[in-house]
Amino acid sequence: MAKFQETFRNIFKIHELRQRILYTxxxxxxxxxxxxxxxxxxDHNILTQAMANKTSDNLFGLYDLFVGGAFSNAAIFALxxxxxxSSSIILQLLGAVVPxxxxxxxxxxxGRKKITQWTRYGTVIISAFQAWGxxxxxxxxxxxGVPIIPAEVQGxxxxxSTILYLVAGTVFIMWLGEQITDKGIGNGISLIxxxxxxxxxxxxxxxxxxxxxxxxxxxxxxxxxxxxxxxIIAAIVLVTQGxxxxxxxxxxxxVGRKVMGGVTQYIPLRVNTAGVMPIIFAQAIMxxxxxxxxxxxxxxxxxxxxxxxxYTSFTYSLIYALMIIFFxxxxxxxxxxxxxxxxxxxxxxxxxxxxxxxKQTAEFIDNILTKITLPGSIFLAIVAILPAFISRLxxxxxxxxxxxxxxxxxxxxVALDTLQQVxxxxxxxxxxxxxKAGKMKGRR
Numbered sequence: 001m002a003k004f005q006e007t008f009r010n011i012f013k014i015h016e017l018r019q020r021i022l023y024t025x026x027x028x029x030x031x032x033x034x035x036x037x038x039x040x041x042x043d044h045n046i047l048t049q050a051m052a053n054k055t056s057d058n059l060f061g062l063y064d065l066f067v068g069g070a071f072s073n074a075a076i077f078a079l080x081x082x083x084x085x086s087s088s089i090i091l092q093l094l095g096a097v098v099p100x101x102x103x104x105x106x107x108x109x110x111g112r113k114k115i116t117q118w119t120r121y122g123t124v125i126i127s128a129f130q131a132w133g134x135x136x137x138x139x140x141x142x143x144x145g146v147p148i149i150p151a152e153v154q155g156x157x158x159x160x161s162t163i164l165y166l167v168a169g170t171v172f173i174m175w176l177g178e179q180i181t182d183k184g185i186g187n188g189i190s191l192i193x194x195x196x197x198x199x200x201x202x203x204x205x206x207x208x209x210x211x212x213x214x215x216x217x218x219x220x221x222x223x224x225x226x227x228x229x230x231x232i233i234a235a236i237v238l239v240t241q242g243x244x245x246x247x248x249x250x251x252x253x254x255v256g257r258k259v260m261g262g263v264t265q266y267i268p269l270r271v272n273t274a275g276v277m278p279i280i281f282a283q284a285i286m287x288x289x290x291x292x293x294x295x296x297x298x299x300x301x302x303x304x305x306x307x308x309x310x311y312t313s314f315t316y317s318l319i320y321a322l323m324i325i326f327f328x329x330x331x332x333x334x335x336x337x338x339x340x341x342x343x344x345x346x347x348x349x350x351x352x353x354x355x356x357x358x359k360q361t362a363e364f365i366d367n368i369l370t371k372i373t374l375p376g377s378i379f380l381a382i383v384a385i386l387p388a389f390i391s392r393l394x395x396x397x398x399x400x401x402x403x404x405x406x407x408x409x410x411x412x413x414v415a416l417d418t419l420q421q422v423x424x425x426x427x428x429x430x431x432x433x434x435x436k437a438g439k440m441k442g443r444r
Contacts, residue, residue, distance in 0.1 A: 010426060017185070017425040024184030027176045028195050034077040034169065035070035035196070039162055041153045042074050042138070050143040062311050063287055065407070068196025069203065074138060074148070076169040079127050081192050084174045085284040087122030091115055092334065123174055124167060131166035133292070135159045186418035193280065194414040197407050244269045244372050246365065248350045265350075269369050272376040273336050276413040278327035279384050286320055312388050321381035328377035329370075338365040383409055 012018045038044050051072050064071040067080030095101040095115075104111035135158075141148050149158070173192065180188030245266040289309045296302035308315040342362035351357045355364045387407075 011422060014425060017422065020183065020185045020425075021422075024180050024186065024191070027180055027184065027188075028191065031077065031173060031176060031192060032068065032195065032199065034172075035068050035075050035199075036073055037076050039074050039076060039078070039138075039165055041150075041158050041162070042148050043150065046143050046146055047074055047141070047148045050141050050148055062283075065197060065200050066193055066283065068199040070196075071134075076165050077173060078134060079130055079166050079170045080196065081170070081173050081177060081189055082284050082287060083127035083130055083170050084119070084123045084177070084189065085280060086126050086288065087119045089281050089284060090122060091119050092330070096330075120171075120174065123170065127167045127170040128163060130287075131163040132159075134166060135162050138162075185421050186414065190276075190280075190410070190414045191418065194411055197411060244271075244368060246352060246368065248345060248352055267341065267365070269336075269365070269372060270376075271372050272328070272380065273369075273373065274328045274331035274376075274380075275417075276409045277331050278324045278377070278380060279409060281327040281331070282320055282323035282384070285323060286316070317385040317388050321385055324381040324384055325377040328380060329373060332369065332373050336369065338362040338369065341365060380409075 011021070038047065063080075063082070066082060067078065070077040070080060091101065095105050101115070104114050107114075139147070139149060139154060147154075177188030177192050180186065180191060245268050248265050248267055286309075289306075293302050293306040293309070307313065310316060339362045342358060342365065345351065345361060346357045352361055352364060355361050
């Protein structure tokens with residue numbers, strides 16, 4: 001405990017690290033304030049009463065979790081950072097099939113800046129599309145027949161201005177996220193999502209307490225279910241943190257007067273190289289159908305289709321799980337390129353015993369990575385869809401989602417990544433980190 005306290009004191013001794021942490025906290029506070037500023041034209045009192053009677057056991061409730069309650073508050077930050085993530089996914093997917101984008105990805109810093117700019121443009125387009133869907137959704141919310149938007153306010157001007165507010169809010173959050181990444185500590189986009197999820201904890205606990213007080217929940221059953229859930233998640237997290245080490249032999253060679261090489265090193269291949277990003281990517285895509293379907297509130301056919309995309313439906317869970325598996329492989333391919341590893345090994349005189357350097361080495365590494373990524377992706381998918389099944393056993397949706405797999409993985413993963421950056425700053429200044437060996441491992 002004393003060492004832990006000493007580490008915290010050391011953090012604030014380093015001027016740059018202290019400034020980065022305070023800067024990050026200040027921007028996150030701004031985002032949380034924006035999540036409680038209601039859009040113009042909406043009666044806040046009626047909205048509060050309407051949302052109090054609405055169930056959160058649907059996809060909109062899940063979206064509200066990711067944006068930290070801004071959606072249920074009908075706030076200017078109601079769309080959150082999800083349009084930016086969707087735009088980023090689309091650009092990355094296009095990069096796998098469009099030669100011009102592939103060329104930009106290989107051009108280093110200049111190419112990255114160009115792709116980032118295109119991602120921003122895509123964010124504006126996607127957020128405008130989603131904002132339009134939100135305006136239609138808001139017009140259909142009422143309490144005892146009284147709409148949250150007065151009839152005299154509804155019209156083209158309100159719709160147009162609300163779309164502008166929501167798009168501007170998303171762009172502002174995107175900019176704040178980039179500022180956190182560049183000038184703060186941790187990944188800005190991931191931190192924004194994490195803080196939003198944590199913000200929902202008091203509300204989830206309060207809702208569950210009210211249900212227990214009203215006799216609508218059995219506390220013994222809930223405790224047993226959650227304990228089992230934690231054991232399952234802990235086991236899966238341990239499995240996905242596992243690694244497969246590939247031995248690499250470096251031949252002896254003389255450089256000047258020194259003998260180099262002659263040692264065996266290892267390439268660690270993680271079962272879950274992608275971390276929590278596949279879940280975030282898949283969730284961002286799964287929000288798109290609900291946005292499209294919200295354009296047709298009076299269509300019986302569209303509402304039937306919407307039933308298949310309910311958060312607790314089997315169809316939703318199946319598609320969601322398959323998308324997580326796909327994005328796990330996709331993100332792993334982006335984060336770890338076997339051809340680059342094989343080429344670097346060849347240049348440095350390294351080889352895997354029994355495998356020819358070059359193409360065969362790349363194929364060997366790719367084969368092993370493919371095999372160990374499969375169980376990792378399946379375990380991630382299981383963790384992500386567990387809350388939907390847990391909610392069917394009597395646990396409320398908001399409570400199950402917060403203590404379920406997706407939320408826990410994101411919170412723990414982002415926390416480890418952020419602490420790893422803090423650890424790096426401490427070690428650079430010759431201070432002890434949070435771990436004795438000073439090697440805290442992040443999730444990505």
